[in-house]
Amino acid sequence: MYEKYVKILKDHTLKITSPRLEVLKYLDEHHTHPNVEEIYSSLKKTHPSLSRTTVYNSLEILKKNRIVQSLAISGSELRYDIDERLHHHFICNRCGAILDISIACPNMDKTLQGGHRVEEVQGYFKGICKKCQTKEKGRSNNG
Amino acid sequence: MYEKYVKILKDHTLKITSPRLEVLKYLDEHHTHPNVEEIYSSLKKTHPSLSRTTVYNSLEILKKNRIVQSLAISGSELRYDIDERLHHHFICNRCGAILDISIACPNMDKTLQGGHRVEEVQGYFKGICKKCQTKEKGRSNNG
DNA sequence: ATACTAAATTGTAATAATAACAAAAAAGAA
DNA sequence: TTCTTTTTTGTTATTATTACAATTTAGTAT
Known part of the structure; x- marks a missing residue:
């Protein structure tokens, strides 16, 4: 267990x-x-x-x-x-959900940037998730 | 003015x-x-x-x-x-400084990711900045 | 210039995430 | 089993941010 x-x-x-x-x-x-x-x-x-x-x-x-x-x-x-191995994230400004995004990124395994020692790499997108977009459409059509 | x-x-x-x-x-x-x-x-x-x-x-x-x-x-x-136009950031875990990082990134102007509508893109690195690394070396050499 | 209205500013009070701290409990080594 | 160090616990303090109501102001119409 x-x-x-x-x-x-x-x-x-x-x-x-x-x-x-x-x-x-x-x-x-x-x-x-x-x-x-x-x-x-x-x-x-x-x-x-x-x-x-x-x-x-x-x-x-x-x-x-x-x-x-x-x-x-x-x-x-x-x-x-x-x-888990590095991946990007998407956060929905509407519902707050954070979703994993798997995309290629050439900067993910950098250990050095402009002379700075890199210990962590994060990439994220903010916006409206697929699910909330659907809800939105439904709402505007109905009322 | x-x-x-x-x-x-x-x-x-x-x-x-x-x-x-x-x-x-x-x-x-x-x-x-x-x-x-x-x-x-x-x-x-x-x-x-x-x-x-x-x-x-x-x-x-x-x-x-x-x-x-x-x-x-x-x-x-x-x-x-x-x-200003999109750029990445580096934050130093030691001194807290946040520095601009200008690197090519294929994901910076995406407006869609996996069906989600993207309104904001952020990429950041965390670690020890160049300046703090120098200080560190100095300290360990001196005692 | 003046008066009007909606929007912005201000200050205070509330909320929420996190850190500091000391006492009690538990992990791992002898 | 005993001992020492680390961890857990609960409380209190701190800090960033939000909520809110009263006052003031920007921009518009008169």
């Missing part, structure tokens, strides 16, 4: 703790780029002793070890993602 | 107000990607009646009209930039 996540933590010589395993599992099973609140309130249901601060701490150490990545995309909060 | 900014506002049929002119001028003269606090406290010196809320409001309407762009790059606050 949790072996996969235990292994990930061990491989990074991180202590195996219940919150870390749960956070990791949650992100692995929910590729919706949740914010801290979503992760916390969801895990809280089955682990009532969980603290919000622990979610912050766990995410931070997972991030430091490059197991997860954070997206500064919404502007008001960080969103988290299991750090 | 302000004709340039008056023209910009007029071209977008926005009312000409002192705060808007000042914010616009500030961003035009400071390409440092300031946050709201920097803009506010700087303008406050010469315009004591200015309110922080007004800076927020002005930036928002300028953004809606695509005169400025906001960068959700730091994770904790929005940074603002006169919306």
Whole structure:
């Protein structure tokens, strides 16, 4: 059940703790780029002793070890993602959904830019997602 | 002095107000990607009646009209930039500086991605800037 | 120039995300 | 099992941003 996540933590010589395993599992099973609140309130249901601060701490150490990545995309909060290989994101200004975008990008694996040491690369698009566009059309046709 | 900014506002049929002119001028003269606090406290010196809320409001309407762009790059606050043609950014994890990066990117003018309507494109790199790397070396050599 | 109206500015108070901190609990090594 | 260090927890503090109502102002019509 949790072996996969235990292994990930061990491989990074991180202590195996219940919150870390749960956070990791949650992100692995929910590729919706949740914010801290979503992760916390969801895990809280089955682990009532969980603290919000622990979610912050766990995410931070997972991030430091490059197991997860954070997206500064919404502007008001960080969103988290299991750090599969680099990909871009699209955020819908209407519904807030964050979607993965798989497109070729020549700048994704740069480790140097203008003399600066690059540790993280992010690309994102903002706009109106396909789903919300459909809703929009429906609304304007009906009323 | 302000004709340039008056023209910009007029071209977008926005009312000409002192705060808007000042914010616009500030961003035009400071390409440092300031946050709201920097803009506010700087303008406050010469315009004591200015309110922080007004800076927020002005930036928002300028953004809606695509005169400025906001960068959700730091994770904790929005940074603002006169919306010159699209370019990437680099943010230093050490000193917090945000620097413009001019590189070719095939995805910068996309208006559609996977069926989603794109209204904004952002690409950013995080890491250690050239300047901070130099400082780092100096420190480790000296003790 | 004057009066009018809608929109903008101001200041305060509320909200929300995150960080700081100290005490209690738990992980991993001896 | 004991010990030490790290982690978790809960509370409190901080910071960016939004909400809101009252005052002021821009631009227009008179």
